[in-house]
Ligand SMILES: O=C(O)CCC(=O)C(=O)O
């Protein structure tokens with residue numbers, strides 16, 4: 001995908017979110033992905049981290065692959081657990097509001113026509129992983145942009161669980177990203193294969209996807225999961 005333009009930042013004094021959004025915009029234009037350490041507002045990240053690790057309502061489900069009725073649960077590909085985010089709680093609403101502002105910014109700058117956002121918490125217990133995959137398949141006009149944010153304090157080098165982002169199908173070395181609190185990773189969903197290496201401790205994150213106008217918005221699948229996985 002190529003972008004028509006990335007106009008210069010507005011002359012009015014930008015908020016710190018706008019600075020992050022602008023960096024993402026520039027990185028996407030240049031290379032199709034962006035890695036922004038400590039970029040999610042700290043208060044929001046801390047609060048989301050508490051929410052992610054609270055499973056007192058038992059909302060986490062085994063993640064699957066594929067869409068709708070083709071939805072499969074194959075634990076040899078991924079064995080994380082996920083909980084979809086809706087607007088029911090005030091914190092979820094804040095997260096969705098933040099994603100809406102990012103969407104608006106990217107649409108204004110890059111004319112992506114992003115129209116819809118879906119996201120879930122993910123929990124990788126020790127030993128859990130997600131093998132190399134792409135989030136969207138060419139020509140199916142489903143997911144345009146992937147957004148991942150991490151909710152883990154003090155992630156250490158031996159803790160595993162890195163995201164490895166490959167620049168293209170041929171790349172075998174990739175870029176390793178530590179799932180540290182507040183780090184944001186954004187990339188074009190069709191272009192970048194990636195994987196999550198086995199975590200050595202509980203790893204929490206939010207994975208989300210922006211869809212473009214005209215992309216299919218499927219109903220909830222039979223098992224109550226949002227579509228597209
Ligand atoms: O948690 C991550 O680092 C990436 C997760 C992922 O690739 C996915 O859920 O599709």
Ligand SMILES: [Fe+2]
Pocket residue numbers: 133134135194
């Ligand atoms: Fe993915």
